[in-house]
Amino acid sequence: xxxxxxxxxxxxxxxxxxxxxxxxxxxxxxxxxxxxxxxxxxxxxxxxxxxxxxxxxxxxxxxxxxxxxxxxxxxxxxxxxxxxxxxxxxxxxxxxxxxxxxxxxxxxxxxxxxxxxxxxxxxxxxxxxxxxxxxxxxxxxxxxxxxxxxxxxxxxxxxxxxxxxxxxxxxxxxxxxxxxxxxxxxxxxxxxxxxxxxxxxxxxxxxxxxxxxxxxxxxxxxxxxxxxxxxxxxxxxxxxxxxxxxxxxxxxxxxxxxxxxxxxxxxxxxxxxxxxxxxxxxxxxxxxxxxxxxxxxxxxxxxxxxxxxxxxxxxxxxxxxxxxxxxxxxxxxxxxxxxxxxxxxxxxxxxxxxxxxxxxxxxxxx
Numbered sequence: 001x002x003x004x005x006x007x008x009x010x011x012x013x014x015x016x017x018x019x020x021x022x023x024x025x026x027x028x029x030x031x032x033x034x035x036x037x038x039x040x041x042x043x044x045x046x047x048x049x050x051x052x053x054x055x056x057x058x059x060x061x062x063x064x065x066x067x068x069x070x071x072x073x074x075x076x077x078x079x080x081x082x083x084x085x086x087x088x089x090x091x092x093x094x095x096x097x098x099x100x101x102x103x104x105x106x107x108x109x110x111x112x113x114x115x116x117x118x119x120x121x122x123x124x125x126x127x128x129x130x131x132x133x134x135x136x137x138x139x140x141x142x143x144x145x146x147x148x149x150x151x152x153x154x155x156x157x158x159x160x161x162x163x164x165x166x167x168x169x170x171x172x173x174x175x176x177x178x179x180x181x182x183x184x185x186x187x188x189x190x191x192x193x194x195x196x197x198x199x200x201x202x203x204x205x206x207x208x209x210x211x212x213x214x215x216x217x218x219x220x221x222x223x224x225x226x227x228x229x230x231x232x233x234x235x236x237x238x239x240x241x242x243x244x245x246x247x248x249x250x251x252x253x254x255x256x257x258x259x260x261x262x263x264x265x266x267x268x269x270x271x272x273x274x275x276x277x278x279x280x281x282x283x284x285x286x287x288x289x290x291x292x293x294x295x296x297x298x299x300x301x302x303x304x305x306x307x308x309x310x311x312x313x314x315x316x317x318x319x320x321x322x323x324x325x326x327x328x329x330x331x332x333x334x335x336x337x338x339x340x341x342x343x344x345x346x347x348x349x350x351x352x353x354x355x356x357x358x359x360x361x362x363x364x365x366x
Contacts, residue, residue, distance in 0.1 A: 018058040019066050025053070026067070027096055030085070031197050035238040037073055037083040090234050097205035101350035131165035139167040177218045177262035178357065179255040180206065183273035184223045184239065185246040195320050196241045199272045202350045206357065207233045220258045224251030226279055226286060230258070245279035245288050249297070252304040252315075259313055267313045270353060274320040276329055277301050293329055305337035315339040316356050 016024075025047070026040060033039040041064065048054050054063070067073045072092070073083040128141055148164040180203055188195045203221055210219045211233075222230045225244025228251040251271070259267045277297050280287040289297065308315055315337045319330050327343060334341040342352045 019063060022063045027093055030093060030237060031200060034240045035085055037085060090237060093237055094204040094208040097201045098208040101205045128166045128168060131162055131167055135167050141166045141168050175216050175264045176266040177259055177264045179220045179258055179269050181251045181255055181271040182223050183246060184225045184241050185244045185275060186241060187275040188241045195274050200236055200239050202353050204236050205350060206353060218262060222251060222254050228254045246275050246277050247279040248277035249280055249300050249304060269313060269315045271315060272318045276326050302333060302336050305333050309337045317341045318352060319343045
């Protein structure tokens with residue numbers, strides 16, 4: 001029997017330069033400070049005082065100098081001596097978020113999104129087949145179909161029947177349009193738990209995955225509190241929770257408007273939330289009830305879930321809460337939409353979203 005073999009322990013960051021080690025911390029802290037460079041550097045200085053991150057050969061001033069020299073930060077244009085992030089930093093944060101989440105996924109969880117299924121799509125092949133019920137008119141190969149009619153019925157008595165028709169086989173269309181809804185209501189930072197930072201990290205990683213691996217897919221990101229509005233990918237590091245209620249209806253309405261303009265076959269909504277809907281907008285006023293599940297608000301939310309189902313837009317809800325009372329509402333919402341729900345912790349939120357995104361891209365849509 002072979003025994004245990006012990007080797008020298010090498011830390012994960014062994015071999016990194018002092019700048020690279022501090023850069024890792026700098027990028028992580030930026031998520032918690034909503035992209036505030038000054039606050040992030042202040043945190044780093046405090047950590048340096050406590051844990052001696054730097055030494056006599058390389059100090060915090062050297063690190064700040066390299067950040068500027070390598071294009072991670074730049075001075076604000078107002079000339080007050082403060083710094084702001086550059087595009088390189090924003091891209092780096094997204095890439096690091098993607099790498100972090102990918103490292104936790106099963107190797108079999110991701111692929112090239114090929115599918116053995118032919119079907120509706122936008123890339124015709126050279127293959128032809130007989131007409132089948134459900135084929136669309138634009139798939140019919142007219143030249144071949146007319147030739148079949150002439151052969152089968154003769155030129156003098158020309159008529160075209162279903163048996164004469166041939167259609168062009170098409171590659172299955174895997175392009176996907178996704179709307180990611182992020183709850184930024186006040187409850188996302190209540191009870192001593194930071195829920196918005198993991199949500200931002202997942203959104204940035206998903207954005208990086210789609211833009212680099214699946215450039216023909218689309219990802220729209222919206223945030224919803226008392227109202228809902230779209231944000232761009234570059235805004236994600238700076239996203240903060242506000243003193244908002246939770247207007248889920250406004251978020252779903254905006255998501256549906258966005259997807260209505262997309263021409264892809266696969267459409268889906270991902271919603272990250274930790275609480276119940278507590279707000280509606282009625283004309284110019286807001287109807288609010290943060291105490292319990294208000295039937296008026298719940299009914300309108302469920303009505304939109306049903307409308308998405310009729311439009312073949314599944315909604316996947318990632319519920320960052322273990323409250324059985326709220327989970328009961330999510331179950332009702334999911335049943336009406338016929339979508340999916342995950343009651344995930346902050347630690348495995350990214351794994352759930354990435355696996356569900358890949359699974360839906362493989363789904364056959366007719």
